[in-house]
Amino acid sequence: MSDESGLGITNFLDIDDLDAAGVEQVLDRAEALKSGADQTQLSQKTLGMLFEKPSTRTRISFETGMTKLGGHAIFLGPEDIQLGHGEPLKDTARAASRYVDGIMARLFSHEDIETIAEYSDVPVINGLTDDAHPCQTLADLLTIREHFDDDVNVAWVGDGNNVGQSFAIGCALAGIDLSIATPPAYTMDETVIERAKELGGDFTVTTDPKAAIEDVDVVYTDVWVSMGQENQREEKLAAFDGFQLNEELLAGTDAKVMHCLPAHRGEEITDAVVESDRAIVWDQAENRLHAQNALLVELLGQ
Numbered sequence: 001m002s003d004e005s006g007l008g009i010t011n012f013l014d015i016d017d018l019d020a021a022g023v024e025q026v027l028d029r030a031e032a033l034k035s036g037a038d039q040t041q042l043s044q045k046t047l048g049m050l051f052e053k054p055s056t057r058t059r060i061s062f063e064t065g066m067t068k069l070g071g072h073a074i075f076l077g078p079e080d081i082q083l084g085h086g087e088p089l090k091d092t093a094r095a096a097s098r099y100v101d102g103i104m105a106r107l108f109s110h111e112d113i114e115t116i117a118e119y120s121d122v123p124v125i126n127g128l129t130d131d132a133h134p135c136q137t138l139a140d141l142l143t144i145r146e147h148f149d150d151d152v153n154v155a156w157v158g159d160g161n162n163v164g165q166s167f168a169i170g171c172a173l174a175g176i177d178l179s180i181a182t183p184p185a186y187t188m189d190e191t192v193i194e195r196a197k198e199l200g201g202d203f204t205v206t207t208d209p210k211a212a213i214e215d216v217d218v219v220y221t222d223v224w225v226s227m228g229q230e231n232q233r234e235e236k237l238a239a240f241d242g243f244q245l246n247e248e249l250l251a252g253t254d255a256k257v258m259h260c261l262p263a264h265r266g267e268e269i270t271d272a273v274v275e276s277d278r279a280i281v282w283d284q285a286e287n288r289l290h291a292q293n294a295l296l297v298e299l300l301g302q
């Protein structure tokens with residue numbers, strides 16, 4: 001597909017499909033929508049939502065979002081459509097895009113979402129792959145913008161996973177300083193760090209969570225065992241010993257805590273921290289809706 005949106009992009013496969021101005025444009029629109037600006041900008045538009053993995057927030061926020069925008073969303077689980085019964089992904093993309101106005105997909109392989117984008121005639125949005133979760137990053141940056149002024153320092157503590165990788169690049173685009181603490185075997189992909197640095201990202205990278213959270217305003221974590229990694233559970237739980245966000249680790253700081261959710265209480269975070277005043281996780285969850293609606297208007301509404 002060649003027509004570009006108001007953002008100058010056709011697809012949103014990772015956060016650096018946008019430049020810094022594009023991120024700001026989406027966040028500005030998200031704030032306006034959240035404050036009550038006209039929501040009915042996608043009348044008669046349909047979003048196809050393809051899910052290979054489970055979801056609570058992504059599914060509900062996109063489906064509700066399309067309703068609020070005056071359009072419609074269709075949930076497509078692989079078992080419900082011919083994709084789960086042998087039809088190639090590229091044929092699914094070509095056929096679906098003859099009906100719908102946009103495709104949002106949550107997939108295992110990042111290459112697969114690139115394939116959908118290659119064969120789709122309509123914009124494609126990444127609703128999470130093994131490598132990236134850019135819609136989460138938009139919501140995270142909106143949440144940080146709401147809670148802090150421009151001079152904010154953030155720490156990522158835990159797995160160098162899909163959520164962390166898009167967030168690191170997003171921080172570079174938004175001019176946010178980031179400390180990253182992961183176990184040595186679970187660092188972010190080097191190419192991701194390179195992409196973020198090329199965008200001006202300012203990072204401290206360590207394997208010491210206590211050092212990473214010193215003097216930061218926010219500490220962000222995610223599950224240690226992501227969807228599809230269930231067979232690595234024992235080795236990952238052992239590797240992440242000492243990385244749990246608990247009151248002991250957070251003692252001496254008044255940092256807020258972010259988590260994309262779902263939280264696995266007792267693993268990467270304690271119940272007490274999720275339930276404490278530190279947690280701004282419900283704002284993050286809500287902001288999925290506003291940030292994605294802004295993105296949908298930009299990509300599908302032109």
Ligand code: CP
Nearest residue numbers: 055056057058260261
């Ligand atoms: N944060 C997030 O993407 O949540 P879901 O897996 O529930 O969609």
Ligand code: NVA
Nearest residue numbers: 161163222226227261
């Ligand atoms: N890293 C997690 C995020 C879930 C929203 C996963 O991929 O399962």
